[in-house]
Amino acid sequence: MAATCEWKVCGEEENEESAIIVKFSNGLVKSPEQLDFRHFRHIDKDNPRKKSRRIVVAESDRLAYVGNNFGSGSLQCNNLCSYFVGVLDKTTMEMKVQKANLFNLQPRIPGETVENANNDETKSYRDKVDTLIEAFGTTKQKRALSSRRLNEVGNETLQKAVARAAGTIIDQKGLEALQQEVAESEAQTEIAYFLPPCNKNADKREDVYPFDSLLSKNELESLKFVGDKMAALSSEDLQNMKKEDCPETVLRLIQHLPKTPELQSRQACCAWYLHILIKIAQQRRLNRKLGEDSCPQIIFNKLLKNFTVESFANGRLKNTVSVSMQVKIASHCLALLLHLEDQTANLTLLQRDLNISENKMLEVAKAMGLTISRQPTANLEESGVQDEHKMVSLELPLVRYERRIDGRKRKKMK
Structure with a gap:
């Protein structure tokens, strides 16, 4: 079994130097005070690849939002740029400039497991769009999807028929004769283009x-x-x-x-x-x-x-x-x-x-x-x-030369 990762809630006693800036992928939050934010970091501080991994969770009564700074769903801007934010202390009216990390919070639907998420990652963009059309698409979109899938089946049937016909021709004429005919036609077409x-x-x-x-x-x-x-x-x-x-x-x-x-x-x-x-x-x-x-x-x-x-x-x-x-x-x-x-x-x-x-x-x-x-x-x-x-x-009619493409004959061993 693969090793499990342990996460620990970051407390105020840990003196975190970086601030956190979050954005929600599905809209704007009207009342952020109703959300419960929690910040997690990886427990392995010695591993240089894991010590900077962070997870931010925002929970409400209806839905939970999750964002991280690693993996395919993370924002790459953290690796390309350095962000800083000023934090104002209202009691002393002093602002402290801190390094900031950006997180993209996405809703976590209840019942969604890791296996389903992995299956979605293996799907192509076209497959994901087709799945959405099947679930929420209009009648016109569903009809177009059905027509395209029927065309794909027709293309596969046509390719199989062409493959069977090509196999029959190869069995009748032989592979060498066909290769010679193709080489002759390509050579004539190539030279004739420049005449x-x-x-x-x-x-x-x-x-x-x-x-x-x-x-x-x-x-x-x-x-x-x-x-x-x-x-x-x-x-x-x-x-x-x-x-x-x-x-x-x-x-x-x-x-x-x-x-x-x-x-x-x-x-x-x-x-x-x-x-x-x-x-x-x-x-x-x-x-x-x-x-x-x-x-x-x-x-x-x-x-x-x-x-x-x-x-x-x-x-x-x-x-x-x-x-x-x-x-x-x-x-x-x-x-x-x-x-x-x-x-x-x-x-x-x-x-x-x-x-x-x-x-x-x-x-x-x-x-x-x-x-x-x-x-x-x-x-x-x-x-x-x-x-x-x-x-x-130049004499009429024009001379038609046969192109020889046979390789040199090997000398017989005495």
Whole structure:
């Protein structure tokens, strides 16, 4: 059996230094002189956890009120603050400042036992409210309670039915086959979310990934000023850009501008926009000073909204390029290159400019339904060494790749 606690009435001879301030939880007392107040303290003075425990009891002819400074029903303000009260001696007219303890007195209903109180503590707030509605609620509240409980029973029945149906499907198809189907659908949904808008039923190749979804007319018009500057670059300027680690994909577009003025301006604008996309993908963040430079405001807002996520660090709000946003930039760059190079693109150059892995770039190309091929190219800077590049092209109908998620096979022990 658990050890019992003993309480002792505090007398005036014990010279209590702290005053007692009580409040009643169920209202105000009109005639406090009719209440009989008693103060109890724990008898174990040596135990530091129990020596400060106090109980205040106020009894009347009809009801008794009880409050304590420990347990779940106590006021936590005693632990957070120190309270003081001035006690006026009417004979000497001197006031003595004493430390005060606050007690919340609650009515103790006759017949209520400790077991019932413990059971009430284990109940949740919802269960307690439901009990009150059952006892004192209106007809409308009781009807709503009955309807909610019926819905809970219906939900449990539905969950059991779904569990039985899922068990039947698992027994028929097998757990591994279901896991593979779920993984494939999740992978396709995840990558497809970061792809540019696609029209799989298009009759023309250029309509599969519409150019207007990549750059609208207003956005393309805003890039005309910076595009004309890029189209007017000399060979020396291009060499300086190459020394400054300008993306190889952008340099090739500028070096092979069309002769038609309209197409030349369009490709130069797209090359500048592609340069900005590759730049923020490399830096993994969007600097707000970019909007103060030559970047048009409409383009800066587009980059901020579509290709960055907000992060809060060191008390500042930053626009960073997450891994998923990097995949989104790669897909939009690839779709833009397809429009500029007759629905073909050098996947290897773009992958190197974006500083992403080759496998991730291949996943983007496969998710877009592009045809992948290999093309050996001579690298003159490395004495004619053959460098095999991966090329992609958009062919109708789009290629549908099956995603392999099987793990590596273990080598057999000889």
